Amino acid sequence: MFDSLSDRLGGVFDKLRGRGALKEQDVRDAMREVRIALLEADVALPVVRRFVDQVTEKAVGQSVLRSVTPGQQVVKIVNDALVEMLGGDTTPELDLNATPPVVIMMVGLQGSGKTTSTAKIAKLLKEKHGKKAMMASLDVNRPAAQEQLKVLGEQVGVATLPIIAGQQPTEIATRAMQSAKLQAIDVLLLDTAGRLHVDQQLMDEMKAVAAISNPRETLLVVDSLTGQDAVNVAQSFAGEVDLTGVVLTRMDGDARGGAALSMRAVTGKPIKFAGTGEKADAIEVFHPSRVANRILGMGDVVSLVEKAAESVKVEEAEALAKRMEQGKFDMNDLRTQLRQMQNMGGLGMLAGMMPGMKKAKAAMQQSGMDDKVLLRMDAIIGSMTPKERANPALLNAKRKIRVANGSGTQVQDVNKLLKMHMEMSKAMKQIKKMGGLKGLAAMFGKGGLDGAMPGLGGKGLGPGAGGLPGLGGAGQPDLSKFLKK
Missing domain, CATH: 1.10.260.30 (Signal recognition particle, SRP54 subunit, M-domain)
Structure with a gap:
């Protein structure tokens, strides 16, 4: 999804690398092009301003302009700033250090890929972390939502809470907690209902479920293809619910990447997972440094080796x-x-x-x-x-x-x-x-x-x-x- 932005930034940095010595004006001209590229990628304006100011301040320093390879130094500064924008050097992980069952509550708007992401994360916890997981659908509004999670559970080999017609979300959450304790479940994933837009009824329902289940993790699922609106949605949820992280879906699409680049800076919450396709295993832990390397055309050998280890x-x-x-x-x-x-x-x-x-x-x-x-x-x-x-x-x-x-x-x-x-x-x-x-x-x-x-x-x-x-x-x-x- 970052191809267009990567191409634009690549062109800017190729010009810098091609010069021996750099003047302050050369750096400022390059940063102006970077600013335009980020805005065209649908990155939030305040985020762009902060990013460009931070990079420019460091890049026009005498130690950079007088270095042997000033162009490369500027690229490194941009890379470091991108990593910081995306969440820093550390890779965010799920906090599962609590008395079982550890509850993960999935929230988000309808159509963002919440139910599919729930099944993907459950599969990941089961296969890579050896956790005994169970899923429960609290969505009583969308037709066949509970049946969808049941089918996905069968596909990924994760148990789902039996469906009882007529129960409300809080009742389902209570039953899920009881069932998880009886079955010695390690992680319970609650797939909450969504709406087509943010409204008070949605927020009240999530707060009621959170009060019953006391989730260790509350993950906001956002469709990265919605662009800048995804950032607005994240801000709305962050103001109402105690979010612990973000899951970006459809990262394999042709979106301009602004949502991913803005999400961490705007909400202050780390991006923990990225959905990369429709298959049950098409989800990755979000590594800020690796994503920054891909954007700047530096590749991602570590992820490549990990894929090789999984596939071969x-x-x-x-x-x-x-x-x-x-x-x-x-x-x-x-x-x-x-x-x-x-x-x-x-x-x-x-x-x-x-x-x-x-x-x-x-x-x-x-x-x-x-x-x-x-x-x-x-x-x-x-x-x-x-x-x-x-x-x-x-x-x-x-x-x-x-x-x-x-x-x-x-x-x-x-x-x-x-x-x-x-x-x-x-x-x-x-x-x-x-x-x-x-x-x-x-x-x-x-x-x-x-x-x-x-x-x-x-x-x-x-x-x-x-x-x-x-x-x-x-x-x-x-x-x-x-x-x-």
């Missing part, structure tokens, strides 16, 4: 590492790598997280490359026989025609895939000549790649690492040769 099966990574040690890499291995890339969010997601890949991502979009490329390559491999996948050299002209027809592609597409596989196979053989993965790691220093690239796991490039699993390890696929028809 250890057994598959170890099996691939062993085959790489032996210099082997067939079509089945390539197919595994392509599917790992899909599981990690596709080409666009991966490119957006890689440092310095902003322009490459734009080039991919211009050339028509998208995630359909991965699906098309998977279809081609799927149209091969088991023997052909194990030994691609069997694919003569007649077989290629059959594979192309079976996958709905052209023979030249099959040839491109075979060429890409051949290049990757050569890379695997080079690794074997260098003494396998251990030999390759030794080239990067005594400590392997661990010292140079912290957080990639494994020993050097050993099993469980494989370079970046899902990105082809040491033999990353060159997808630029596999363009969309």
Whole structure:
């Protein structure tokens, strides 16, 4: 959602980086462009003023203007200010340190994604924190709201409070608390009712539920696509309810990003989660520093590695590492790598997280490359026989025609895939000549790649690492040769 703002800021900072020495007027001109970019991104005016004044004051200092790399120094100051605007260096976490059941009350307007976010957070607590969770819908106004939460509960494997027709929100909250205590529930999530607009009835209902349940966390769910109005909604709720955090939904949309950048500064409450899609696992803990890095085109390697760790099966990574040690890499291995890339969010997601890949991502979009490329390559491999996948050299002209027809592609597409596989196979053989993965790691220093690239796991490039699993390890696929028809 920050693509437009990122492009604008990238252009401003490219000008600064291109100059040797900077004058105070150069910095002020750049900050004027930053101000315009933030306002066009729908960031609240008071927030923009405070941000630009803070950055300008630091950037025009003599220590910056006389430094060896003044342009880079200004970018660092802007990055630090962005991190501060989004919530600071610390990553906000849910406060679950209380006697069970710990209550999380979800509030927000109707249509903001409150019910879906409730199920996503419950799934996150269950799978990543080992908590026994239960959900209860207090929405008696919206048709089928309680049934929706029940269905979502079944999908994510989290218990929901049985529905009793005719009960009011306070009665449901009381019953939910009793049921949670009897079942030894760790965390109880209350999905409160919403309205199409902020009104006193909505606020009174939330206050009554809060008085009964004494929530440890009260999370405001806001649709980031509503732009500046989302900030107004947050201000209204913050004035009535004791909010502890914000959940921004639809962060994968094409909104201008103003709501996300303004929310923390306007409400004083941290953004704790960001919804990134419709799937049950499409929610992320909000890391201010990582988001700031993405906005400024610095990538987000930490999140990329975390996605790799979640998406890649250890057994598959170890099996691939062993085959790489032996210099082997067939079509089945390539197919595994392509599917790992899909599981990690596709080409666009991966490119957006890689440092310095902003322009490459734009080039991919211009050339028509998208995630359909991965699906098309998977279809081609799927149209091969088991023997052909194990030994691609069997694919003569007649077989290629059959594979192309079976996958709905052209023979030249099959040839491109075979060429890409051949290049990757050569890379695997080079690794074997260098003494396998251990030999390759030794080239990067005594400590392997661990010292140079912290957080990639494994020993050097050993099993469980494989370079970046899902990105082809040491033999990353060159997808630029596999363009969309």
